[in-house]
Amino acid sequence: MSVQTAPASPTTSSTAHRRRLVSAEILKITTTKMWLGMLIGVVLYIGIGVVATIFAPTQPGVDVPTLETADGMRNLFANGGGGYVFAIVIGALGMTQELRHQTLTSMLLAEPRRNRVMVAKMGAYGLVGAFYGLVGIVFGYLLALALLPLKTHADLPTTAMWQIAGGAILGCALFAVLGVAVGTLVRNQIGAILGILVWVLLIEQLVVVFLPKVGKWLPGGALGGVLQATGFNGTTYLPVWGGSLVLIGYAVVFGMLAAATTQRRDVT
Amino acid sequence: MTEQLRTEIAPDPGRHGGPVVSGGTRGATIEVTSLTKHFGDVVAVDDLSFSVQPGRVTGFLGPNGSGKTTTLRCLLGLVTPTSGSATIDGRRYHDIHTPARVVGAALEATGFHPGRSARNHLRVLARAGGIDERRAEETLELVGLSDSVNRAVGGFSLGMRQRLQLAAALLGDPGVLVLDEPANGLDPEGIAWLRAFLRYLASEGRTVLVSSHMLSEVEQTVDDIVIIARGKFIRACPLAELTDHGQRLIVRTPHAEALTAALLGVAPDVHVVVQDDGSLLIDNVEAPTVGRAALESHAELHELRPATSDLEEVFLSLTGGAQS
Numbered sequence: 001m002s003v004q005t006a007p008a009s010p011t012t013s014s015t016a017h018r019r020r021l022v023s024a025e026i027l028k029i030t031t032t033k034m035w036l037g038m039l040i041g042v043v044l045y046i047g048i049g050v051v052a053t054i055f056a057p058t059q060p061g062v063d064v065p066t067l068e069t070a071d072g073m074r075n076l077f078a079n080g081g082g083g084y085v086f087a088i089v090i091g092a093l094g095m096t097q098e099l100r101h102q103t104l105t106s107m108l109l110a111e112p113r114r115n116r117v118m119v120a121k122m123g124a125y126g127l128v129g130a131f132y133g134l135v136g137i138v139f140g141y142l143l144a145l146a147l148l149p150l151k152t153h154a155d156l157p158t159t160a161m162w163q164i165a166g167g168a169i170l171g172c173a174l175f176a177v178l179g180v181a182v183g184t185l186v187r188n189q190i191g192a193i194l195g196i197l198v199w200v201l202l203i204e205q206l207v208v209v210f211l212p213k214v215g216k217w218l219p220g221g222a223l224g225g226v227l228q229a230t231g232f233n234g235t236t237y238l239p240v241w242g243g244s245l246v247l248i249g250y251a252v253v254f255g256m257l258a259a260a261t262t263q264r265r266d267v268t
Numbered sequence: 269m270t271e272q273l274r275t276e277i278a279p280d281p282g283r284h285g286g287p288v289v290s291g292g293t294r295g296a297t298i299e300v301t302s303l304t305k306h307f308g309d310v311v312a313v314d315d316l317s318f319s320v321q322p323g324r325v326t327g328f329l330g331p332n333g334s335g336k337t338t339t340l341r342c343l344l345g346l347v348t349p350t351s352g353s354a355t356i357d358g359r360r361y362h363d364i365h366t367p368a369r370v371v372g373a374a375l376e377a378t379g380f381h382p383g384r385s386a387r388n389h390l391r392v393l394a395r396a397g398g399i400d401e402r403r404a405e406e407t408l409e410l411v412g413l414s415d416s417v418n419r420a421v422g423g424f425s426l427g428m429r430q431r432l433q434l435a436a437a438l439l440g441d442p443g444v445l446v447l448d449e450p451a452n453g454l455d456p457e458g459i460a461w462l463r464a465f466l467r468y469l470a471s472e473g474r475t476v477l478v479s480s481h482m483l484s485e486v487e488q489t490v491d492d493i494v495i496i497a498r499g500k501f502i503r504a505c506p507l508a509e510l511t512d513h514g515q516r517l518i519v520r521t522p523h524a525e526a527l528t529a530a531l532l533g534v535a536p537d538v539h540v541v542v543q544d545d546g547s548l549l550i551d552n553v554e555a556p557t558v559g560r561a562a563l564e565s566h567a568e569l570h571e572l573r574p575a576t577s578d579l580e581e582v583f584l585s586l587t588g589g590a591q592s
Binding site: 017020021023024027028031032033034097101102103105106107108109110111112113264266267268 | 307338341344345346347348361362364367368371373375376379380381382383384385388389391392393395396397398436
């Protein structure tokens with residue numbers, strides 16, 4: 001708990017100050033129920049993904065790697081990274097509801113240096129995203145390990161599983177940061193959430209399938225690379241490091257854009 | 269109206285026994301200098317200058333849409349002025365280290381997440397502002413919300429939200445308070461409470477700036493007033509001065525003509541206007557003169573009272589003047 005009684009002197013380290021702001025953002029998140037609802041979403045979404053991957057019948061004309069292949073096994077565990085959808089949504093919700101309820105105003109009264117407020121917000125939601133990634137991976141892996149014996153007794157790709165877990169946590173954190181940035185740029189809550197869902201669940205999926213050379217450079221495609229997934233008909237994504245760099249790039253560029261537009265905007 | 273008016277409101281130590289500075293609380297002067305703000309083609313604030321002194325409650329008055337909120341938002345660093353400046357103790361809001369300890373602000377009765385409790389709302393702000401989180405309970409008690417500490421703000425009445433805003437402003441025990449329409453939504457009891465509370469805060473030496481679109485709402489609270497209309501400066505003075513423009517009487521009589529003739533006989537420079545309701549509005553005259561004229565002219569008096577108490581009328585005439 002960051003209880004400070006003595007007046008902060010101008011020499012108070014800015015690290016302590018930044019940590020205080022992140023901690024205030026986390027307190028904001030934990031004092032309403034939104035994060036819990038989203039977490040339930042993470043679990044359900046990943047649960048459906050895992051079950052579908054294990055039990056879905058193969059469809060003619062669609063070449064999906066089966067569980068007997070290493071690609072198929074990695075795809076199964078990549079389901080654990082499905083929390084990214086909820087990470088980007090909670091990031092966008094977190095920002096747009098501040099604008100909607102005008103709670104941003106009181107934050108900017110407490111800390112008029114807007115860059116710091118924005119960075120703290122992205123940091124806090126990055127942590128929430130990482131938490132969703134972790135919960136998603138743990139749940140997704142446990143469910144997959146429980147159901148897998150019903151279908152196959154193939155060897156587990158242990159090394160890849162650790163890598164995918166790390167990738168999911170990083171990916172979800174970066175998607176949450178992206179969500180805050182998109183929420184800041186779009187501002188309208190419904191617009192931001194609808195836009196994100198249509199993009200993530202529809203447009204991006206279609207581009208990845210039909211224009212894989214473009215799709216792998218999009219945030220969702222880059223995440224596919226980070227999670228070592230293999231797409232339909234043998235589509236390949238970027239390597240793990242490439243996907244990570246692309247995702248980090250998106251988060252940094254959009255984050256800076258969002259911070260820049262906030263800098264001088266009138267808060268009315 | 270481009271001429272720049274500038275009025276210093278001098279502290280009046282006689283009135284409250286001088287500013288009392290207590291417990292590290294120190295008010296600071298708010299200085300608005302040639303402040304101008306355009307939103308696109310709209311001039312929200314137009315070359316506005318005034319200052320606000322510590323130890324006094326200052327009413328910042330003007331009709332709705334006159335630029336009060338924009339001025340306050342410029343002062344608080346939320347809106348960037350087109351030109352001019354607004355400072356607290358000579359510093360822009362951005363340049364104040366841990367501003368929540370120096371300035372407490374309450375803007376409109378929004379700014380809450382409906383699902384968050386009053387206490388948690390304040391804890392978030394305290395944590396962000398570098399203030400001990402125990403102040404959350406303390407300030408809720410100060411504003412009379414101790415029974416609703418853990419209730420979600422979504423269920424609060426407008427009056428309770430106003431009190432919560434005030435609690436938020438008081439978190440850092442600041443020497444300067446900036447309150448935008450704090451009386452909105454308060455019931456008469458709440459307004460009486462707010463009045464006493466603001467007077468108490470000013471008596472501790474704090475600077476208290478309160479905006480309102482109704483003079484009557486704050487006339488029993490404020491020491492000084494700053495009036496604006498259409499973004500322009502109208503007047504800044506101690507409240508008492510606003511009403512101090514010569515004797516003005518209202519007289520009701522069935523014998524208006526006889527009385528007027530008698531009055532003009534004894535005091536040639538009186539000015540008599542017959543009002544819509546039949547009463548006479550008489551300027552430049554003392555009540556005894558009217559009484560004597562009535563006696564001499566055998567005019568029957570039904571009413572004789574000073575007309576100067578209607579501040580709202582003065583306010584309307586001042587702010588209405590800027591509309592033309």
